[in-house]
Amino acid sequence: MAPGPHGSGATAPALTVTGLGKRYGGVQAVDDISLTLAPGERMGVIGPNGAGKTTLFKMIAGDVPPTAGAIELFGRDVTRVDASRRARLGVGRTFQVSNLFREMTVLDNVRVAARGGSPQARVFWRTQGLRDDVTTRALEMLDSVDLVDRRDDTVADLSHGEQRQLEIAMALVTDPRILLLDEPAAGLSAVERTTLRELVEALPRTLPILLIEHDMSLALGLTDRVMCMENGHHVVTGTPAEVREHPTVKEIYLGRRDKK
Ligand SMILES: Nc1ncnc2c1ncn2[C@@H]1O[C@H](COP(=O)(O)OP(=O)(O)OP(=O)(O)O)[C@@H](O)[C@H]1O
Numbered sequence: 125m126a127p128g129p130h131g132s133g134a135t136a137p138a139l140t141v142t143g144l145g146k147r148y149g150g151v152q153a154v155d156d157i158s159l160t161l162a163p164g165e166r167m168g169v170i171g172p173n174g175a176g177k178t179t180l181f182k183m184i185a186g187d188v189p190p191t192a193g194a195i196e197l198f199g200r201d202v203t204r205v206d207a208s209r210r211a212r213l214g215v216g217r218t219f220q221v222s223n224l225f226r227e228m229t230v231l232d233n234v235r236v237a238a239r240g241g242s243p244q245a246r247v248f249w250r251t252q253g254l255r256d257d258v259t260t261r262a263l264e265m266l267d268s269v270d271l272v273d274r275r276d277d278t279v280a281d282l283s284h285g286e287q288r289q290l291e292i293a294m295a296l297v298t299d300p301r302i303l304l305l306d307e308p309a310a311g312l313s314a315v316e317r318t319t320l321r322e323l324v325e326a327l328p329r330t331l332p333i334l335l336i337e338h339d340m341s342l343a344l345g346l347t348d349r350v351m352c353m354e355n356g357h358h359v360v361t362g363t364p365a366e367v368r369e370h371p372t373v374k375e376i377y378l379g380r381r382d383k384k
């Protein structure tokens with residue numbers, strides 16, 4: 125996507141989150157979180173269940189409004205901009221809970237994503253006919269995630285790992301300027317994790333990525349910096365090496381693993 129008329133050019137951070145908070149009734153899901161993602165930077169977001177990671181993503185994508193703080197994308201304040209407009213500004217994402225159309229083919233899922241991702245969009249292209257460039261682009265994206273041979277299979281026939289690959293293709297086909305991945309490796313086998321890791325590593329280095337991941341080797345191995353959250357709060361942000369050595373992070377991850 126070309127820089128929009130509202131962006132302030134290549135030098136602005138891809139994302140700036142300032143003092144962000146979200147309260148659900150009595151639950152402070154996210155509390156005073158700030159972060160900056162530089163152009164082309166890859167940042168991991170880690171933390172135990174309920175830390176507020178997905179809620180943070182939902183606020184960045186525009187699914188839920190924050191109760192405090194501000195969000196800037198490419199130098200533009202989007203705190204009050206809705207999710208579909210943020211998607212058009214270049215926010216691409218995958219979901220912790222899959223949003224695939226399971227009864228449709230692999231190729232059709234990517235075509236729907238290319239047209240905005242809603243069932244309405246699906247009706248639109250059925251009635252209007254499919255533009256060849258949409259199909260061509262969808263096939264390119266499937267090729268980039270190694271699924272082009274599965275294009276005519278239905279989603280239900282894909283393995284869990286292949287479904288995760290498809291979700292990344294669906295995010296990429298919108299030509300995002302920033303990519304939010306919410307636990308892309310959750311539930312994957314060791315082999316599937318390796319495939320996913322290689323796929324994320326091979327994404328363009330110019331594409332900024334925010335990656336939520338419980339798998340520490342992925343969260344730390346795929347990113348330039350990592351932020352750890354716990355109970356909605358910020359714990360630490362640093363290089364993977366710094367975060368790995370942080371006492372609270374050790375307690376959260378190693379402490380828990382020792383108990384198993
Ligand atoms: N829609 C909601 N209504 C009420 N509480 C919510 C809602 N969404 C999230 N929460 C609460 O906010 C807190 C943070 O949840 P969130 O899903 O952001 O955590 P998470 O870090 O993504 O956890 P996980 O690793 O399990 O995915 C939790 O206590 C959760 O129960």
Ligand SMILES: [Mg+2]
Binds near residue numbers: 177178220
């Ligand atoms: Mg989550």
